[in-house]
Amino acid sequence: MRHEGSPAPEDPTGAGPGGGRPKDLVQSLERGIAVLTAFDADHPTMNLTEVAKRCGLPRSATRRFLHTLADLGYVTASGRQFELTPQVLELGYSYLPKLSLADVVRPHTERLARALGASVSVAVLDGGDVRYVHRVNAPSALAVSIRVGSRIAAHRTGLGRVLLASLPAARLAAYLEDSAHAHGEYQLSSAEQKELTLALEAVREQHWSYVDQLLDVGVRAVAVPLYARDGSVVAALSASLHSAAVPKRAMIAEFVPRLQECAARISLELRTGIESQ
Numbered sequence: 001m002r003h004e005g006s007p008a009p010e011d012p013t014g015a016g017p018g019g020g021r022p023k024d025l026v027q028s029l030e031r032g033i034a035v036l037t038a039f040d041a042d043h044p045t046m047n048l049t050e051v052a053k054r055c056g057l058p059r060s061a062t063r064r065f066l067h068t069l070a071d072l073g074y075v076t077a078s079g080r081q082f083e084l085t086p087q088v089l090e091l092g093y094s095y096l097p098k099l100s101l102a103d104v105v106r107p108h109t110e111r112l113a114r115a116l117g118a119s120v121s122v123a124v125l126d127g128g129d130v131r132y133v134h135r136v137n138a139p140s141a142l143a144v145s146i147r148v149g150s151r152i153a154a155h156r157t158g159l160g161r162v163l164l165a166s167l168p169a170a171r172l173a174a175y176l177e178d179s180a181h182a183h184g185e186y187q188l189s190s191a192e193q194k195e196l197t198l199a200l201e202a203v204r205e206q207h208w209s210y211v212d213q214l215l216d217v218g219v220r221a222v223a224v225p226l227y228a229r230d231g232s233v234v235a236a237l238s239a240s241l242h243s244a245a246v247p248k249r250a251m252i253a254e255f256v257p258r259l260q261e262c263a264a265r266i267s268l269e270l271r272t273g274i275e276s277q
Helices: 027-036 048-055 059-072 086-093 101-116 158-165 169-180 190-206 248-272
Strands: 045-047 075-078 081-084 119-126 129-136 151-153 209-212 219-227 233-242
Touching (some): 027 048, 048 059, 075 169, 101 119, 101 248, 158 190, 158 209, 158 219
């Protein structure tokens, strides 16, 4: 008798139970996809045992699939916990470009950039970086040269601080621990870690981030989160301009509500798939 949750024995004919399945199926591919899709809104992070149980696979096979997916960039590991990376979006978006995050946000960000006279960006968290997936440059170019695909240490941007603030406590702790042993722009001293922790607590409470000359001299930015159907933060939206253009208080008062309104429209579209008119 087979125990519940254990994998069914392989059928050497490839036909499967009752002979209803084609003979030329690749079972290893099927199992790999099962591991990839085991992660969902209720199970965003899991350890090896949990993934194996959800897939009904042996731990040894599950370990090989997870390590392969990690090597390909679709899964990341933090201690004993595994979770998907933003790269999994490319599996669907490469085939359905009209549903890509960049295409969904484009009309909204272009209107916002014109209204604010600012550069508007959208980015996702990719390891310890923010990866820019869309950008609309301000009429007057900023000193910072950023383009789609650019990667910057997350803590150095308003976008990154919004995304870091949304992380589970264990993942944020791992990020801070890694930063202590990193080099260059990724390194944070003990004092800088404490300062960042306090800043992220504020972002978590107010749901927006303001940074002043953090990424480059003379550049200010305000960022807000973008939400998926399950309420999780999937990306961040920011507007930035030269610090001499608008005083800090006026920038926060004007930019935060405009960004939040834009983010709400984008988040609704991400949840429903309905294109804005």
